[in-house]
Amino acid sequence: MAAGTLYTYPDNFRAAKALIAAQYAKGNVKLAPNFVFGETNKTKDFLKKFPTGKVPAFETSDGKYLEDGNAIAYYLANDQLKGKSEFDKAQILQWIGFAEGQILPPACAWVFPVLGVVKSSPISNEASARAKDDLKAALTVLNSHLLTRTYLVGERITLADIAVACNILNAYKFVLDPEYRKPFVNVNRWFNTLVNQPQFKAVLGAVELCSKAAVSGVAAGDNKNKKKEEKKKQPQQQAAKKEQPKKEKEVEEEMDAADAALAMEPKSKDPFDLLPKGTWNVDDFKRCYSNEDETKSIPYFWEKFDHDNYSIWFGEYKYNEELAKVFMSCNLITGMFQRLDKMRKACFASVCLFGEDNNSTISGIWVWKGQDLAFTLSPDWQIDYETYDWKKLDSKSEETKKLVAQYFSWTGTDKQGRKFNQGKIFK
Numbered sequence: 001m002a003a004g005t006l007y008t009y010p011d012n013f014r015a016a017k018a019l020i021a022a023q024y025a026k027g028n029v030k031l032a033p034n035f036v037f038g039e040t041n042k043t044k045d046f047l048k049k050f051p052t053g054k055v056p057a058f059e060t061s062d063g064k065y066l067e068d069g070n071a072i073a074y075y076l077a078n079d080q081l082k083g084k085s086e087f088d089k090a091q092i093l094q095w096i097g098f099a100e101g102q103i104l105p106p107a108c109a110w111v112f113p114v115l116g117v118v119k120s121s122p123i124s125n126e127a128s129a130r131a132k133d134d135l136k137a138a139l140t141v142l143n144s145h146l147l148t149r150t151y152l153v154g155e156r157i158t159l160a161d162i163a164v165a166c167n168i169l170n171a172y173k174f175v176l177d178p179e180y181r182k183p184f185v186n187v188n189r190w191f192n193t194l195v196n197q198p199q200f201k202a203v204l205g206a207v208e209l210c211s212k213a214a215v216s217g218v219a220a221g222d223n224k225n226k227k228k229e230e231k232k233k234q235p236q237q238q239a240a241k242k243e244q245p246k247k248e249k250e251v252e253e254e255m256d257a258a259d260a261a262l263a264m265e266p267k268s269k270d271p272f273d274l275l276p277k278g279t280w281n282v283d284d285f286k287r288c289y290s291n292e293d294e295t296k297s298i299p300y301f302w303e304k305f306d307h308d309n310y311s312i313w314f315g316e317y318k319y320n321e322e323l324a325k326v327f328m329s330c331n332l333i334t335g336m337f338q339r340l341d342k343m344r345k346a347c348f349a350s351v352c353l354f355g356e357d358n359n360s361t362i363s364g365i366w367v368w369k370g371q372d373l374a375f376t377l378s379p380d381w382q383i384d385y386e387t388y389d390w391k392k393l394d395s396k397s398e399e400t401k402k403l404v405a406q407y408f409s410w411t412g413t414d415k416q417g418r419k420f421n422q423g424k425i426f427k
Contacts, residue, residue, distance in 0.1 A: 172207070177210050193332070196339070361415075
């Protein structure tokens with residue numbers, strides 16, 4: 001188990017690669033205390049160990065030194081992350097190269113002016129515009145590769161996934177709004193699966209996807225009030241600003257207006273609120289299902305179900321042939337549930353895995369408000385649904401009643417005769 005000290009500043013996506021790898025390998029990695037970027041890394045002692053003066057930098061417990069986030073992540077990784085076969089290892093290196101050469105340059109060119117890392121100018125604005133197309137081209141390649149795959153290499157998370165996800169992290173957080181990321185369903189599914197893994201969450205925390213692209217030249221998290229406070233603390237600068245040319249003043253006003261617009265942006269409404277309320281009390285059924293045996297909860301479901309305002313759907317995972325370990329397949333289901341959390345208000349589902357390792361299927365019964373496919377009602381709900389085939393069921397047919405009984409009680413087999421293995425409830 002690798003051990004040592006990592007030198008970095010907070011929220012460094014390059015350092016996140018190493019810290020995530022250490023989470024998987026259970027390495028003993030400490031963050032260097034009292035590190036100040038621009039000061040600590042300029043000292044003679046630091047430069048003697050790390051000649052480039054760049055971070056992240058890593059000092060092993062036995063006095064060896066490494067620079068570069070990818071190299072440190074590789075050192076801290078376990079065998080799973082490094083790949084099983086020589087070909088897998090080569091593919092991982094290929095995707096790390098893709099992350100550095102195809103993902104990172106346009107992501108930085110677009111995000112850095114937004115964060116204030118690079119000063120907004122005609123040149124940076126032109127680079128940002130070009131970066132949007134370059135990043136779209138890279139995501140198209142990634143989306144195609146992930147069409148039939150859960151992860152980039154093999155059937156488990158590797159350094160390839162960690163490197164690409166971390167390099168695109170800030171883009172997802174600050175500029176890739178729902179409209180931009182809409183075509184990249186497979187990439188979105190993959191990214192959300194990763195950042196919801198415990199090892200990623202331990203390092204990144206909860207990752208919130210961008211709802212509206214931040215404005216170039218306005219650092220993320222800035223606001224008008226903060227700027228006013230800073231001006232009060234710096235009266236000389238405030239006085240100097242009064243002498244600014246009119247054009248520069250107008251630019252500052254536009255930035256303030258953008259801050260205000262972002263702060264006042266209304267929270268997205270629940271799409272289900274636009275549909276008729278109906279008579280079925282979903283929460284009431286969920287309580288019944290949780291507290292009663294299926295011999296009582298299933299008849300109760302049919303007794304109270306509102307056929308006019310709710311519908312029943314059968315969802316079947318398209319790529320069952322790609323499923324490997326049962327626990328990984330269950331993670332797919334759990335990840336989807338987590339990303340659909342806001343659907344719970346008017347939705348219930350029982351999703352089952354049938355079979356065993358390397359021979360399994362995923363399918364489920366979903367019930368939600370409305371008569372149409374619910375996932376299309378909100379961009380936030382469209383990450384996973386296209387990896388399933390959806391069929392609306394006749395809620396009054398005997399065949400549907402049998403399927404509901406099977407999936408709600410976690411019994412029976414799939415279409416090919418695989419026995420029920422385990423299930424998960426979305427409620």
